[in-house]
Amino acid sequence: xxxxxxxVTLKNGVLDPxxxxxxxxxxxxxxxxxxxxxxxxVFDLQIETGDQAKAEADxxxxxxxxxANTVIENYSISFA
Amino acid sequence: xxxxxxxVTLKNGVLDPxxxxxxxxxxxxxxxxxxxxxxxxVFDLQIETGDQAKAEADxxxxxxxxxANTVIENYSISFA
Numbered sequence: 001x002x003x004x005x006x007x008v009t010l011k012n013g014v015l016d017p018x019x020x021x022x023x024x025x026x027x028x029x030x031x032x033x034x035x036x037x038x039x040x041x042v043f044d045l046q047i048e049t050g051d052q053a054k055a056e057a058d059x060x061x062x063x064x065x066x067x068a069n070t071v072i073e074n075y076s077i078s079f080a
Numbered sequence: 081x082x083x084x085x086x087x088v089t090l091k092n093g094v095l096d097p098x099x100x101x102x103x104x105x106x107x108x109x110x111x112x113x114x115x116x117x118x119x120x121x122v123f124d125l126q127i128e129t130g131d132q133a134k135a136e137a138d139x140x141x142x143x144x145x146x147x148a149n150t151v152i153e154n155y156s157i158s159f160a
Contacts, residue, residue, distance in 0.1 A: 019123075022146070022147070026146060029142075029145055031138060031141070031142055032128075034125055034126070034128075035125070035126045035127075035128065036124070036125060036126040037123060037124070037125045038123070038125070039121060039123055040121070040122040040124065041120070042087055042119070042121065042122045043099075043117060043118070043120075044089065044116070044119075044120065045114055045115070045116060046114070046115045046116040047113055047114060047115075048113030048114075048115065049113060058111060061111070062109075062111055066105055066109060067102070
C-alpha cells in the first residue's frame with residue numbers, strides 16, 4: 001500500500017479571489033507584509049499496490065481526469 | 081522575503097464526505113484500489129521579512145486565528 005499526496009495549485013496568472021480575500025483578512029488581523037496569497041487543494045490517498053511507478057502513472061491519470069483542471073491548475077505528486 | 085506553504089488537513093476521525101465523493105468518482109472512472117481519500121487545503125504566501133523564526137511564529141498565529149480550524153484540522157508549515 002502506497003500513501004500519496006497530490007497538491008493542486010493555480011497556475012501563475014490565474015486570478016485567485018479567494019487568496020486575495022485571505023490576504024485582506026490577514027491584514028485586518030494585524031499581520032503585516034503578507035503578499036501573494038494563493039489557495040490550492042491537497043488530496044491524501046492510499047493506493048493498494050506495491051509498484052510505485054504504476055502508482056505514479058495512475059495518479060497522473062487521476063489528476064488529468066478528475067483532481068485538477070489542467071487548463072488553470074498545476075499538480076504535483078509526492079509519496080509519504 | 082520568505083515563501084511559505086501552509087498545508088491544512090482534517091484530523092483523523094473527522095468525517096470527510098468530500099473525500100468520500102472523490103473516492104467514489106475515482107472508482108467510477110476505473111481506478112481500483114484507491115482508499116482513504118482525504119481532501120485538505122494549501123496556502124502559498126510570501127512574507128516580507130528575512131527572519132525565518134519570526135515568519136514561522138507569525139504563520140503559526142495565522143493558522144490558529146484564520147487559516148485552520150484547530151478543532152478539526154491539523155496544519156503544517158514549510159518553507160520554499
